Amino acid sequence: MAMGVRGEEILRSALEGSRRDLSRLLSLIESGQEINVHTQDSWTLGVTGPPGSGKSSLIGNFVNYWSSRGDKVAVLAVDPSSPNSGGALLGDRMRMPSADSGDSVFVRSLATRNHPGGLSAYISTMIDCLAACGWDRIVIETVGSGQSDYRIAAFADRILLVDGPDRGDIVQAEKAGIIELADIIAVNKSDMEGSEKAAEAIRSALSMDENPPPVHLVCSHDGSGIDAMMDDIENCTPGARSRLRARERLISAWDFRLLNNPEINGVIDLLETGSITLEEAVKRLIQSEG
Amino acid sequence: MKVIIAKPGLDGHDRGAKVIARALRDGGHEVIYTGLRKTPAEIVRATLDEDAAALGISTLSGAHDVLIPSICEGLVDEDLGEIVVFAGGIIPASDRSNLHDMGVRAIFGPGTNTSEILDFLSEISSRKESGEPVGVGESSQWRWE
Ligand SMILES: Nc1nc2c(ncn2[C@@H]2O[C@H](COP(=O)(O)OP(=O)(O)O)[C@@H](O)[C@H]2O)c(=O)[nH]1
Numbered sequence: 190m191a192m193g194v195r196g197e198e199i200l201r202s203a204l205e206g207s208r209r210d211l212s213r214l215l216s217l218i219e220s221g222q223e224i225n226v227h228t229q230d231s232w233t234l235g236v237t238g239p240p241g242s243g244k245s246s247l248i249g250n251f252v253n254y255w256s257s258r259g260d261k262v263a264v265l266a267v268d269p270s271s272p273n274s275g276g277a278l279l280g281d282r283m284r285m286p287s288a289d290s291g292d293s294v295f296v297r298s299l300a301t302r303n304h305p306g307g308l309s310a311y312i313s314t315m316i317d318c319l320a321a322c323g324w325d326r327i328v329i330e331t332v333g334s335g336q337s338d339y340r341i342a343a344f345a346d347r348i349l350l351v352d353g354p355d356r357g358d359i360v361q362a363e364k365a366g367i368i369e370l371a372d373i374i375a376v377n378k379s380d381m382e383g384s385e386k387a388a389e390a391i392r393s394a395l396s397m398d399e400n401p402p403p404v405h406l407v408c409s410h411d412g413s414g415i416d417a418m419m420d421d422i423e424n425c426t427p428g429a430r431s432r433l434r435a436r437e438r439l440i441s442a443w444d445f446r447l448l449n450n451p452e453i454n455g456v457i458d459l460l461e462t463g464s465i466t467l468e469e470a471v472k473r474l475i476q477s478e479g
Numbered sequence: 480m481k482v483i484i485a486k487p488g489l490d491g492h493d494r495g496a497k498v499i500a501r502a503l504r505d506g507g508h509e510v511i512y513t514g515l516r517k518t519p520a521e522i523v524r525a526t527l528d529e530d531a532a533a534l535g536i537s538t539l540s541g542a543h544d545v546l547i548p549s550i551c552e553g554l555v556d557e558d559l560g561e562i563v564v565f566a567g568g569i570i571p572a573s574d575r576s577n578l579h580d581m582g583v584r585a586i587f588g589p590g591t592n593t594s595e596i597l598d599f600l601s602e603i604s605s606r607k608e609s610g611e612p613v614g615v616g617e618s619s620q621w622r623w624e
């Protein structure tokens with residue numbers, strides 16, 4: 190959908206500092222409207238990891254850390270929509286006590302809405318808009334379960350992978366390839382038994398890597414270990430894994446195009462009945478892209 | 480519809496609010512629960528940032544006669560007059576007409592069937608679509624009864 194007059198007005202007003210219109214702008218993007226905003230230099234952090242590991246709680250710590258230093262922090266927190274009802278319970282905001290604390294914090298919850306191909310087409314426009322509106326730090330929280338979910342984190346320039354004290358999850362992460370993308374790993378809930386062991390297990394699993402990410406043992410509740418981890422986040426050079434991230438973004442964008450191609454269902458029908466070969470199917474889809 | 484379920488005031492019980500949040504999710508809505516003990520200003524801020532279409536305020540603390548009007552005023556001040564506000568919890572009959580006058584479009588007592596709240600949301604969504612005023616800052620006598 191092209192950007193209408195209303196979209197342009199909302200964009201202009203958001204750029205002039207209207208919070209109400211920034212909020213409306215994000216809804217327009219979410220509903221599939223194209224917004225013509227220039228690509229921005231931005232500072233972005235993707236936070237991913239298994240549900241319940243404490244991603245939202247830790248982001249709450251980050252918000253306090255940065256906003257107390259005078260930075261403006263925006264958070265996009267993604268949760269899955271229910272495939273049955275299409276509804277969603279967006280529970281991230283609740284875990285960030287400082288979410289609605291002031292003008293230097295902006296938190297937006299997003300449901301995946303079962304978009305074919307995930308949120309990839311929207312998230313980079315949202316990042317550009319937030320950056321253009323003066324948000325210094327942009328954090329993207331995404332559930333590290335399905336591939337298209339965790340790939341969203343690759344739209345950020347640095348990735349923090351969060352795990353809890355129950356081991357096993359991170360092994361799954363390794364299988365899914367998330368661990369390769371992580372610049373920093375946090376084992377949260379250091380107040381709980383098993384967390385130290387979990388951190389050790391991850392460190393030893395990574396010990397063969399040429400350039401293993403630092404593993405931090407932290408506790409969102411009492412703040413221990415957070416400052417040391419923040420130093421690593423600040424010093425993280427986006428260059429290190431940029432190629433891997435670019436690859437994930439490309440796959441993500443490609444999936445989105447494919448799954449949203451109007452011809453796709455027809456081509457699947459033809460494939461099912463055997464009237465075309467797989468190769469012909471691919472050709473047909475590429476041609477239909479024009 | 481994007482709906483915020485908010486819990487102002489000092490009482491520490493949010494079982495009811497969570498039951499409603501889940502029921503609305505199962506009814507196909509995107510629901511954000513704010514957590515306990517939010518101030519009116521925080522609730523207005525959450526509604527603003529989330530670009531929610533409706534705000535449900537759950538209160539047991541008896542502070543509804545101060546907190547709910549203060550939230551309604553805050554919404555209007557922030558140019559959020561089109562947001563639909565509804566309330567639930569223990570609210571004496573004598574306080575209801577004042578809340579209606581503030582723009583609260585529905586008041587659900589304890590033990591309300593969650594399907595009634597879903598019916599209310601689909602009613603306001605069709606009213607919104609046809610351009611009838613239902614927002615907290617929009618002038619209308621309509622209310623759910
Ligand atoms: N014991 C303990 N619990 C925590 C800590 N951080 C978060 N939690 C709890 O873990 C649960 C999930 O946290 P949440 O931030 O929502 O995790 P997310 O699903 O990864 O975003 C909540 O009940 C939190 O209170 C921590 O440092 N220690």
Ligand SMILES: [Mg+2]
Nearest residue numbers: 244245280281
């Ligand atoms: Mg979360």
